[in-house]
Amino acid sequence: MSNDPFSDILKLANAEPVVTGGFSAGGDWALHFPARDKIKFFAVVKGRCWVHLDGEPAPLQFSAGDVGLLAVPRSFVMCSAPGLAALDAHALFSGAGRSTVQLGDGGEFTQIGGHVELDPVRGRLLADVLPPWIQIRADTPHARVFGLLLDQLVDEKATQQPGTQLASAQLTQLLFIQILRAHLRSGAPMPSGWLRALAHPRIAPALRLMHAEPGRAWRLEDLAAACAMSRTTFAAHFTATAGVAPLTYLTQWRMRLAERALREENRPVALIAGALGYTSESAFSNAFKRVTGLSPRAYRQAGAT
Incomplete structure (x- = not known):
């Protein structure tokens, strides 16, 4: 046994983060992402956007290097500015037949996103102790590594070098761990539990x-x-x-x-x-x-x- 409860429980829960896609955008744009019964995460690689979570009174602003993690099944809108009519993200990605899409000229904003696969039973060990929403800003001291990981992830996806599938999986796992570490250090409220x-x-x-x-x-x-x-x-x-x-x-x-x-x-x-x-x-x-x-x-x- 180890004296690292964090690793013990992530392994027991079979926590496996997966990058499922992303998009680039330019001009005015807005996408509506439906609620899913999975832990979802996303990172802004380039530019800025607003994120409006269902049930929250006001949108949150995200800049390059910022990361968000949604641990409850809530829909949300990601947009260049609040108040724009939103396209259905699920329909857009399904219709495109691929994991990445471009909105407008695609030159102002880039995002990658994914979810965390969990064991259907033991996964509750992790899911039950996370707050509904985590936002880690790139300008906080404990988020300095995010930029390096995001740059490497984007490069792996773009260049398709030998071993890119395994490298991308390992980088995504490390990004997920760093998100949780940053949250632990932030002093933000957490539900009672092992975390x-x-x-x-x-x-x-x-x-x-x-x-x-x-x-x-x-x-x-x-x-x-x-x-x-x-x-x-x-x-x-x-x-x-x-x-x-x-x-x-x-x-x-x-x-x-x-x-x-x-x-x-x-x-x-x-x-x-x-x-x-x-x-x-x-x-x-x-x-x-x-x-x-x-x-x-x-x-x-x-x-x-």
């Missing part, structure tokens, strides 16, 4: 310990000591930040690891139980059923059908 706990400098050490050794018999006082707090203060801070008590979080994380092992490995249930800190298979089975609603064997059988 918010990871951003809390006094709580994060306990999170890293539990991820590094999920099978260890952690006591509340051990985790509190790692965070230089009393048991009571630590428990209160952790619960307020992560949304659950420390040892409840540990149990939930163990169960997520158990789910993966039951679906993807052939290890006996007893060995999985021991690796996750349970002294008997029956104790593990009871805990697993309490969290998932199924016994370990029933869960494994359901995954095999």
Whole structure:
């Protein structure tokens, strides 16, 4: 196991960002993007635009190097100026039969966009802790790397060099990680959960310990000591930040690891139980059923059908 909860959960959720296309524009233009049940992201490579999210009172301005991430199914309009009649983006891209289109002379604005593929079950680990909307501006200190990544992504798409498919996928993954890192450093409000706990400098050490050794018999006082707090203060801070008590979080994380092992490995249930800190298979089975609603064997059988 690692002491990097961020990487652990991204891997467990099978988070795979994919650049699906983009467009260039010139003159007056506006596109309406329908709501989708996926995490969507986009980046402005050149020029400026306005983005009006459904349900928000006012549009937001984006400049070159700015990145946006939409974690809830909301439609939005991207435009050169507010108030313009918008074309349907889905119809435009489908009608063009390709992933990139040009509006007007295409000389003033360029954008790339995509979405994040997630495991249909474990993906909620990530989706549930993200705020509805993230905007990272290029002029913030923690966004300096965005420009380099965007330039390289555009170059890969344009030149089609050997290995461009793999390079583009790796660059997109790195861009997604940098978006989340920048958000963590920004101090912006976040819903309670592991991501918010990871951003809390006094709580994060306990999170890293539990991820590094999920099978260890952690006591509340051990985790509190790692965070230089009393048991009571630590428990209160952790619960307020992560949304659950420390040892409840540990149990939930163990169960997520158990789910993966039951679906993807052939290890006996007893060995999985021991690796996750349970002294008997029956104790593990009871805990697993309490969290998932199924016994370990029933869960494994359901995954095999």
